[in-house]
Amino acid sequence: MTPSSVQPAVMPAASFHDLLRAQVQHEFTASQQYVAIAVWFDRNDLPQLATRFYNQSAEERRHAMMMIRFLIDNRLDVDASSIGDVVTAFESVVEPVELALAQETAVTEQITALARAARAEGDYIGEQFTHWFLTEQVEEVAAMQSLLNIVRRAESNLFDIEQYVAREIGGSVIRATNAPKEAGSA
Template sequence: MKDIARQLMSIKVESMDMLNAQIQMEGKASASYLAMASWCDQHAYLQSAEFFYHQASEERSHMMKIFKFINDCGGNAMSPEITQINHDFSSLEEIFETALSQEVEVTKAINRIVAASKKNNDYAVENFLQWFVKEQLEEEKTMRDILDLFEIMGRDGIALKLIDERIKVE
């Protein structure tokens, strides 16, 4: 039965492998956002902490969406092993720079999977990933908009508190 099920999957093996790597990436992003939330909590950036707790939850939901999709297609989703999460940050701005960098890497990974699914005529995967393409545009824009606040308002003293107060969970 296992061999027949593998032959009758509605997902190509290459796509499944790439999506499993994406599960790993989304899981690591979730854990990274938890570390950022903790740092913000410790430094009394309460709005930013709430923002990153929400981001952690959102990344986990992205991971689960991919996980379920693979299994629904007859594939084998793999639970991620998350290691090497940075907990050491020097500033609120560094955290948001790190978050933007992380989102850009996720976007690149999603785009690679879309390109491969197009090349392999894996239409279900290509269609499934369109939501993620749009989501990544929003995620990157959010981080860029927040980083713009540092340019506009400053990087120390009351400016940091005012920036934190402008960070909202969407």
């Protein structure tokens, strides 16, 4: 056999369940990243932004727990043992919000890949499960883009940013009422 006649190994596409297990880690990483961002805002005396990101951290954790519940309910293996790298140091107020937007954009791509895999596999239950997350990501990317726009416009006027967050966003995180059930919830 000559080297030119050797066919490259074709890597099978990751299955929906494998991608969902990986997404659990991504969601926990996102949660921890938001804690790091919130702590940075808290340490820099920006309580409104800190509260917003502490709440966003809890929301990402809820997403992971929803995915865990789905895996458990479908009698599938679950691993919630690790997270990815988290950034903890920033030079300006803009940097953590830019990171948050990039993170939400990446999560949107990951959830889209989940939906695509479920559809390709004919896993209609899995595909239906991803619909709520797709809708959620549209809202989260839009909210983070708006916050980034405000932070960039305000430049160094941190008081204006804090007033905007208190007035328009508060600590709340958008949450649909038809959300999947979370692991550990009553």
